[in-house]
Amino acid sequence: MVKLSINGTVHDVDVEQDTPLLWVLRDVLGMTGTKFGCGVAQCGACTVHLDGTPVRSCQTAVGDVGDMAIVTIEGIGATPAGAKVQKAWMDLQVAQCGYCQSGQIMSAAALLAQTPAPNDADIDAAMAGNICRCGTYVRIREGVKHAASLT
C-alpha cells in the first residue's frame, strides 16, 4: 500500500512500489487529466509537480514520492502561478487538440512560480521538454509571458 498526497487529498493505493505515478493517477485513481505521451520522459505530457518541482510522472515511481505533495492539472488552478497560466492559456487560445496542454501548463506554472518574469531563454529551458504536435509553441511562449504579466 502506498500513501500519496494529491492536490491536498491523501490516497491509499494498492500498487507495486515501482509503478509510475502516471498510471496510478490515470488507471488506478481515474484522474485522467495527466496524459500519457511517450513513457520515457521525452514529451512532457505527463508532467506533475512534486513539492512544486515539475517531474515526468511516467518516470516517477510512486515508491519514491514519499510524503512530497503531488499537484496535477486538476489541482494546479488552486496555485497562484497555475491560475495565471490557465487564464493566459484561455486569453491567448493556446490549445488546439489540447492533449499536451496539461503538461505544458504544469511546466509553465512551475517556471512562473520560480521565475516570475521569464525571458525567452528561461522559457526555452523550462518548456523544451514538452512537445506539442499541433505546434502551439508561438502561443505557449506568448502565454507564459502573458501569464507573467497578470496580477
Place this chain on the structure above:
Amino acid sequence: MDKHLSTPGTSRRDVLRGLACGGLLLAVDLPLGRLAVAGENAPAVFAPDAFIRIAGDGTATLIMPQVEMGQGIYTAMTMLIAEELDLPLGAVRLEAAPASDALYGNPIFKIQATGGSTSVRAYWTPMRKAGAAARAMLVEAAAKRWQVAPASCETRDGTVLHTASGRSLPYGDLAAAAARLTPPADPPLKDPKTFRLLGKTQTRLDIEAKGNGSAKYGIDAMPPGVKFATLASCPVPGGKVKSVDDAQARAVPGVRQVVVLDDLVAVVGDHMWAAKKGLDKLAIVWDEGPNATLSTDSLRAAMHEAAKQPGVVVKSEGADAQPGAPGVISASYELPFLAHAPMEPMNCTVHLRPGACDVWTGTQVMTKAQAMAAQAAGLKPEQVTVHNHLLGGGFGRRLEVDMIDKAVRVAAHVDGPVKVVWTREEDIQKAMYRSTYGSWLSAKLENGKPVAWRHTVVGPSVIARWLPPAFTGGIDIDAIDGASDQPYAVGGFHVEYVRHEPQGVPTCFWRGVGPNNTVFSVESFIDRLARETKSDPLEYRRALLGANPRALQVLNTAAERAGWATPLPPAAGGRVGRGICLQTVFGSYLATIAEVAVRDDGEVQVRRLVTAVDCGMVVNPDGVVSQIQGGLVFGLSAALHGQITFEKGRVQQSNFHDYRVVRIDEMPAVEVHLVPSTEAPGGIGEPGTTTVQPAVANAIYAATGVQLTRMPIDRTLLAKGGRT
C-alpha cells in the same frame, strides 16, 4: 425510407470539385434527413434536420458531424449554425454525431469523415442552410401564433420578436409548434455584411476543458470495470506470431491475461504499468513473412524503378518537355516515410458481449470505425456503438481504423471492457505511414520563361483504398493535387501519375497529403528555373502569375511583410538566406517566406516564417491563424527531422528521441497575415504544413548554394567543405 436517407454515391468529380474548388461546393447537397421524430404526434423537441435540436426548455443542441482534433471545427461549425439561427454561440450544446453516412456524411466525401481540410468547405453552405431553415420555421410558428406576417418578425439571441406589437417568444416556447411545420426547401441566407459571428474571432468552445484536465479523449474512457491492455504486433509489417512464452509475463503482479492472436500479442492487467511490464517479459518468436528484407534503400530503389515506367496521363496540353531533349531542364524530388506521432498514442476501449459491442475512441471516421469493429467482432454495424471523443491529434492517422480492429480482436478474449493502449514505440514502429513520394519535373525555357512543363508524380494511391469511388481512371486525385493545378503559366502542360505502392509498408494520409510532395517539387523546381535564368525567385514567380491574382496577392503580401527587398544581415558563424513557397491547394492561397541560417557544420536554424493566407471567407479568424501557425510547425518538423527508415523490415525509430519533432527551443519567429477575401472558403488545416519544406529548402539554397532535393534536410550536404 425517406429518400433523403439513401446513401448518395460519390463520384471522382464530386470529390475533385470539393477538394479543388470551394466555390462549386454550393452544388453539393447535404442530406438533410430527419431522424424518426416527425409524424402526427409532434414531439416537444424541434428537430428540423439531423443537426439541430431545440427543446421546450430552450436548450439548443448541434449534433456535430465533424470531429474535433485541434482544428477548431467544433467552434466553426457551431458558428455557422448559430449565425443563421440567431443564437448566442454559448447557448449551443454540442453532441457528437452517431455513426451514419446517410445523415452525417461529409458532403465532399459522402462518408462520415473529418479530413482533407474539408470541413468548412463542405459545411459552409449546408450548415448555414440548416440554421436558416430552422430559423424560418420558428418564425413561421411565432407568426401563426400572433396572426402576423412572418416577414414582420425578427430573430435575436434565441428569441422571435414582433417589434410592431412588442411581442416576443423564446425559441423553446415555439419548439413544439415549429416541429409540426415543413422545412422550407431553400431558406434565404444572411447577407455576409450582416454577420454577427462569422468572420469575427470567437473563443474556442473547447478551450476551457483543455486547460484544466477535464477534456476527455479516447484514452480517458473509463467504463466501469475496465481492464488495461497493451500489445505488440510483429515488428515486420505483415508478420505473424510463431510462438510465445508467457510464463514470466503472467508472474507480473497485476497481469490478468495474455491474449495471443495471429498477428499480435496483448497483455491485459489492472493498469497500464502491469500490462506493459508483462509485455516486456514476453518471449515472442515472430514469423516475419515476406517483408523481412525491406530496407529504405530497397524501397527507394523500387520507387525509382517505378518512375521509369509511363504513368497515367492526368493532363496533356500543348508542347511537351521531354527529359533529355535540347533546352530541357530536369530535376527530381523525394520525400521520406513519416509517422504521424499524435501526442495521444493509438488507443481503443472495447466492451464486446454477445450481440453488442461498445467502442470508446477518438476517430476521424465514425462509420469506418463502426464497420471495422463490426467486422472484427462478427457483428452487424448496427450492433456496434461508437462513443467518439476528442482526438489528441489526428493528422490523418485517425482516418484509419487498424487500432480499432486490433482492440476489438483482443476484447473478444476479455471478459468485460478493456482499454487497449499502444506504447509510443508501438505507435511509431507498427503504424501506418505517410509514404515516400517522388516527383520528376522537366521544363523547356524560352526567353527565360517555361514554354513546356512536365511533371510525373510517383506514389501510392491512398484514395484507391480509402475512398474507392473517387479512384477512377488510375488517377489518385490526392497524389496529383498541386501538380495538375499548379499556379503558374508554363505553356505546354503534361502531368502523369505513376501509382507505386511501396512493398509491405501500410500507407495512409498525413497532414498536407499529396501536396506535401507536389508543392515541394513544384516550388523547388520554380526556384531552379529562376536560377537558370539568373532571376530573382520572387520576380520570376510574379511574371508567371498574370492570370492568378489571388496567388499574386498572397505572394506580394508575404514578400512585403518578410522584407524581401531588404537584404538579410549576415549571421555570426552562419550563412543566411530567404526562400519562397507559393501554393494554391486545399482551395486556399498561401505564400510563405522562410529565413534560415546555416552553420558551418551544416546545422540549419529556421529563424523566421512569414505566411500570407487568402482562404476566402473566414469563419473564425483567430482559428485560421492558429491552424496556419500549427501547420507551419508540423511542416517544419518534417523538414528538420522527419523520417521513418526501414532495415531488415523493421522501422528504426521508436520514440521522440529518434523520431524528433520540433520543440519550442527550435522555433522560428512566426507571422501569419490574413488577406481579406470574399471568395468561397478554402481549407486551412493542412496548407500551412505544405508550404514549409520548399520555402526552407529554397532559403537553404540562397544561403549555401546547395539545392536539397530530398527531405528531411541532410546536414552533411550543407557543412562547409562537406560532400556535395
